[in-house]
Amino acid sequence: xxxxxxxxxxxxxxPTTETELSVGSDPPDMIVTGSGSQTFAAALADATGRDLAAxxxxxxPDGELQASVSGFDADHAVVVASTVSSDAHVELLQLQDxxxxxxxxxxxxxxPYMGYARQDEAFSAGEPVSARAxxxxxxxxxxxxxxxxxxxxxxxxxxxxxxxxxxxxxxLADPLPxxxxxxxxxxxxxxxxxxxxxxRDAYGAGATxxxxxxxxxxxxxxxxxxxxxxxxxxxxVLVDDIVATGSTMSEAIAVxxxxxxxxxxxTCVHPLLAANARTRLHRAGVAALYGTDTIxxxxxxxxxxxxxxxxx
Ligand code: R5P
Numbered sequence: 001x002x003x004x005x006x007x008x009x010x011x012x013x014x015p016t017t018e019t020e021l022s023v024g025s026d027p028p029d030m031i032v033t034g035s036g037s038q039t040f041a042a043a044l045a046d047a048t049g050r051d052l053a054a055x056x057x058x059x060x061p062d063g064e065l066q067a068s069v070s071g072f073d074a075d076h077a078v079v080v081a082s083t084v085s086s087d088a089h090v091e092l093l094q095l096q097d098x099x100x101x102x103x104x105x106x107x108x109x110x111x112p113y114m115g116y117a118r119q120d121e122a123f124s125a126g127e128p129v130s131a132r133a134x135x136x137x138x139x140x141x142x143x144x145x146x147x148x149x150x151x152x153x154x155x156x157x158x159x160x161x162x163x164x165x166x167x168x169x170x171x172l173a174d175p176l177p178x179x180x181x182x183x184x185x186x187x188x189x190x191x192x193x194x195x196x197x198x199x200r201d202a203y204g205a206g207a208t209x210x211x212x213x214x215x216x217x218x219x220x221x222x223x224x225x226x227x228x229x230x231x232x233x234x235x236x237v238l239v240d241d242i243v244a245t246g247s248t249m250s251e252a253i254a255v256x257x258x259x260x261x262x263x264x265x266x267t268c269v270h271p272l273l274a275a276n277a278r279t280r281l282h283r284a285g286v287a288a289l290y291g292t293d294t295i296x297x298x299x300x301x302x303x304x305x306x307x308x309x310x311x312x
Contacts (some may be wrong), residue, residue: 001254004124005252006242009148013078018076020177023036024062025160026273026304028054028074028075028076028266029046029048029051029074029075029077029078030050030051030052030072030073030075030076030077030078031048031051031053031075031077031078031080031310032052032053032055032069032072032077032078032079032080032095032098032099033055033079033080033081033206034067034079034080034081034082034088034091035055035057035097036081036084036085036088036132036296037065037080037081037082037200037305038129038296038298039293039296039297039300040080040112040294040296040303041080041291043293043303043305044110044305044308044309044312045256046305047305047306047308047309048051048309048312051074053069053070053072053074053077053138054069054070054071054072055069055070055089055095056068056070056137056142056182057180059310064093064263065087065090065094065227065292066094067091067094067095067191068094068098069095069099069102069244070101072098072099072103072104073102074103074104075103075104075106076104076105076106076108076109077099077104077105077106077108078107078108078109078110078111078312079095079096079099079108079109079110079141080110080112080143081093081095081108081109081110081111081112081114081249081307082111082112082113082114082115082294082295082296083111083113083114083115083134084115084140084251084272084295085095085115085203088115088224089115089134089137092109092111092138092141092206093137093140093141093210096109096138096140096141096142097141099191100141100239102189105142105149107145108142108143108145108146109138109141109142109144109145109146110145110146110147110188110308111138111145111147111148111163112147112148112223112292112294112308113147113148113170113270113272113295114118114131114134114135114147114150114151114155114296115134115150116130116131116133117131117147117150117151118131118148118151118242119131120132120151120152120155120158121135123217123302129158130156131158132158133190135155135158135160135163135186136158136159136160137159137270138159139159139160139161141213142161143161143162144161144162144164144248145159145161145163145164145306146163146164146166146312147153147163147164147165147166147272147291147310148165148166148167148168148269148272148294148304148307148308149165149168149169149195149269149294150165150168150173151242154200154229154248159185161206161261162281164302164311166307166308166310167195167307168181168200168269168292168294168304168307168308169194169195169198169199169202169239169269170198170199170201170202170307171202171292171302171303171304171306171307172198172199172202172217172267172268172290172291172302173200173202173203173204173248174202174267174301174302175288175301175302176237176265180203180205180206180235180237181233181235181262181263182206182234182235183200183203183206183207183236183237184206184207184208184209184229184231184232184236184237185197185199185200185203185206185207185208185209185236185237186208186209186210186211186229186235186236186237186238186239186241186252186256187208187209187210187211187238187239187240187251188209188210188211188213188224188238188240188248188252189211189212189213189224189240189248190212190281192210192240193208194209194238194241195211195240195269196208196237196243197264197270198239199237199239199267200237202254203237206237206269207229209227209229210227211224211225211226211252212225212227213225213248215247215248216242216272219244219248220269222245222247222248222251223251224248224251224252224255224266226259230255230258230259231259231261232259232260232261233260233261233262233286234261234262234266235261235262235263235265236256236261236263236264237264237265237267237269238241238252238253238264238266238267239267239269240267240268240269241268242269243266243268243271243272243273243277243281243289243291244268244272244273244274244277245274245275245277245280246273246276246277246278246280246281246284247280248275248282249266249268249280249284249286250280250281250283250284250306252264253266253281253284253285253286254284257284263287264285264286265287265288265289266281266289266290267289267290267291268291269291269292269294270292270294271289271290271292271295271297271299271300272290273290273295273297273299278298278299288291289304292304293305
């Protein structure tokens with residue numbers, strides 16, 4: 001009986017004797033996915049040779065969720081879920097519990113996108129540190145956490161178990177045209193400079209720079225302050241961790257067009273794309289908009305699973 005999809009068959013030649021076959025006859029790992037991360041989880045299964053467990057997502061008449069696994073037969077569960085909504089958070093907690101019930105002795109939780117990570121401090125009296133609250137809850141059901149490009153690396157410290165941020169920004173270089181003209185990889189605020197550098201390095205050519213961003217938290221409005229870098233006639237690749245409302249990127253595009261840029265490509269790790277973000281960016285004149293599959297949607301052009309696979 002081949003150990004199809006197990007780590008054993010993924011990373012080593014197949015067993016050659018009966019004795020080896022009988023050792024650990026249960027597959028050592030299975031991937032269990034939340035409903036919103038099925039594409040990412042499938043890519044992770046392909047990248048690692050692990051099996052995907054069968055999962056059902058049910059909802060009771062009162063609205064409560066019940067996510068469950070069937071046929072789960074592994075010592076180690078890799079539970080994958082982007083916590084893009086409150087439902088996704090609950091579903092993740094349920095799947096962590098379900099795999100323990102099914103016999104997993106070890107759980108690794110993969111958060112392709114960690115929701116609430118931007119609420120990483122109490123900005124005024126009485127506010128929660130929401131990132132810490134959700135990290136603590138997730139920690140109760142897992143032995144470790146991997147999360148892709150968390151908004152701030154320090155968010156990993158909120159977990160009560162070892163947590164690692166995985167940089168998948170380099171994947172964003174893949175869909176770029178090979179003929180970018182004097183490319184500039186630009187982050188719309190200083191905090192995303194490392195991401196722009198990752199994409200530039202993966203592309204293999206070009207310069208990096210950043211704008212300074214100011215956000216008015218009362219109105220939600222964004223202003224980006226240009227630097228002195230000449231952009232006239234150049235192609236610019238904007239890189240950020242998240243595109244949410246599109247305010248940041250549409251403001252950056254407007255500034256760049258005022259300064260005579262050629263094409264502007266908008267790339268992000270997590271394409272949250274709330275409300276009318278795609279329309280705003282199209283109206284702003286974006287040449288192309290895409291992100292990874294940490295949040296699965298129409299602009300998920302590349303998978304962040306391969307760099308995560310390297311940590312499993
Ligand atoms: C915030 O600092 C993040 O890095 C992003 O820049 C932000 O989430 C983008 O939000 P929006 O698309 O709403 O401007």
